[in-house]
Amino acid sequence: MPEKAILMQGNEACAEGAIAAGCRFFAGYPITPSTEIAESLSEKLPSVGGKFIQMEDEIGSIGAVLGASVAGLKAMTATSGPGFSLMQEGIGFACMAEIPAVIINVMRGGPSTGLPTKTSQGDIMQARWGTHGDHFLIALIPESVKESFYLTIKAFNLSEKYRVPVILLLDEAIGHMREKIFLPEYSDLLLENRVIPMLPPQWYKPYEVTPDFITPMAPFGTGYRYNITGLTHDEMGFPTSKENEIVANMNKLRDKILRSAGDIVDHEALYTDDANTLVIAYGSGSRSAKEAVEYLRSRRRKVGFFRPITIWPFPEKELAQIIKKVDQVFVVEMNQGQIIDVVRKVECFHKKIFGINRYDGEMITPNQIISKIREAR
Amino acid sequence: MNQKQKSKTTKQPPQKTEIRLSGSGGQGLILAGIILAEAAAIYDGVNAIQTQSYGPEARGGASKSEVIISTNEILYPKTTRLDYLLALNQESCDKYARDLKEKGLLIVDSGAVEHVPPVHSIRLPLVKTAREKVGRVMTTNIVSLGALVGISHIVSPKSLEKAVLSRVPKGTEQLNLKALKLGFEMAEEIRERFED
DSSP states (O other): OOOOEEEEEHHHHHHHHHHHHTOOEEEEOOOTTTHHHHHHHHHHHHHTTOEEEEOSSHHHHHHHHHHHHHTTOOEEEEEOHHHHHHHHHHHHHHHHHTOOEEEEEEEEEOSTTOEEEEEOOTTHHHHHHSSSSSOOOEEEOOSSHHHHHHHHHHHHHHHHHHTOEEEEEEEHHHHHOEEEEEOOOGGGSOOOOOOOOOSOGGGOOTTOOOTTSOOOOOOTTSSOOOOOOSSOBOTTSOBOOOHHHHHHHHHHHHHHHHTTHHHHOOEEEESOSSOSEEEEOOTTHHHHHHHHHHHHHHTTOOEEEEEESEEESOOHHHHHHHHTTOSEEEEEESSSSSHHHHHHHHOOSOOEEEEEEOOSSSOOOHHHHHHHHHHTO | OOOOOOOOOOSOSSSEEEEEEEEETTSSHHHHHHHHHHIIIIISOSEEEEEEEEOSOSSSSEEEEEEEEESSOOOSOSOSSEEEEEESSHHHHHHHGGGEEEEEEEEEETTTOOOOOSSSEEEEOHHHIIIIIISOGGGHHHHHHHHHHHHHOSSOHHHHHHHHHHHSOTTOHHHHHHHHHHHHHHHHHHHHHHHO
């Protein structure tokens, strides 16, 4: 139901979405272009009984977030490239110890300190493989202020449900853009909360392999004493080097995500029924791509559009269904080509796949996309 | 969860108006863009989008804020061809004047911009008015908004006033209203001169 219209920034929408999702703890270190998320939550959190803390750096921030989550709160942080690099160790720990947490990375130009105030989509692969080891996690990427609000809520829901760190990737253009949104009644929102053990503490196995691979999580300080470690562990949470327990641990971390892909993965497809050309884009680039697609269709070109909303796990099955019907594919990215390799993996019959890339700190334009598609004919 | 945006189509200008406010960092241009977008999107009830671009400096350096106002959905959020350009320094005037449409209008600060390129343009004492008549040079952004909207009517003056009041820091309302009024008056003089 449309409530009052508000002019809101992408970053502010993330903060508002976090409050709506029940987030009650934020630890972070300010960094452009994500700072407004922290700024906004430093005002909002205390007024709903939550805690906001500015830490000494991003390593401390992710540590504080994981601690708060283990103690039972929905917790998050927000950062950009350089800070996201520092958080990788903590993100890996959260994967291994199955600690829910939401990490927002508002992407700016890189590598290193790069372009603090400019936009980029350079961290797509870092979100997937930034932390070491053979791991699985979830990453979402919004294209608007409204979607920033709803995907922040979805990030918390997935994180709580699957006990996994969820990364929300904005790019600077989305983070700093202001547009009109209608906020819903928060009591109407569907919120997930982590499952709490029903068993008495002495029977609780904190990492038990259950049929759906999701183990109830006891908040620290409630009488359930258990071990949390980054080491490969058994069902009790203690380090193990027994082959069968190692494999069980690794498979659990994988299967809880991949076997639920149907619940996790989300995408948007437009005009794909008659398309012979497909444009794939995500984040702010998809706005330009949609405008390009609309224009080309008005010129009777049979162009379709595909946008991953969940970028990890990538909607491979959904894309495979669409891509088999087209002759050529264009992948629009504000980097030098990261998702294009995933698309090549989905489409292994060597169809024509072209990248349309921009990495000078500015948003890719509809005209750039239109002329590349025309050139390729 | 999917709300249709209701855009009340009043007697708005063409379909799409593109505005760029430019100058140096610290002149309040990003806030001015937010106020303009809010006047359009919230109080006039059409669609509007605001984006910004600035350097890593806290003050100085080039700064610009862009607003697109449209009766339709806005996808690509940046401007391409400008209907209005506000330039508060020479650098931004030189850099951006070429982005104007043929019938676009350039508004420059008469004190800061000496050389005006050969486009439709108006020179106004924006900084001077803020400094001498309002008494605070930091209200240049609001004086400029008043002048821009008074000349162009891209949003209704009443909506602009509401948006100014909702966005300026508490305690500065009267000061900013005065700045806005002086901007409107400046526009009024220009309009009269054109009608004569």
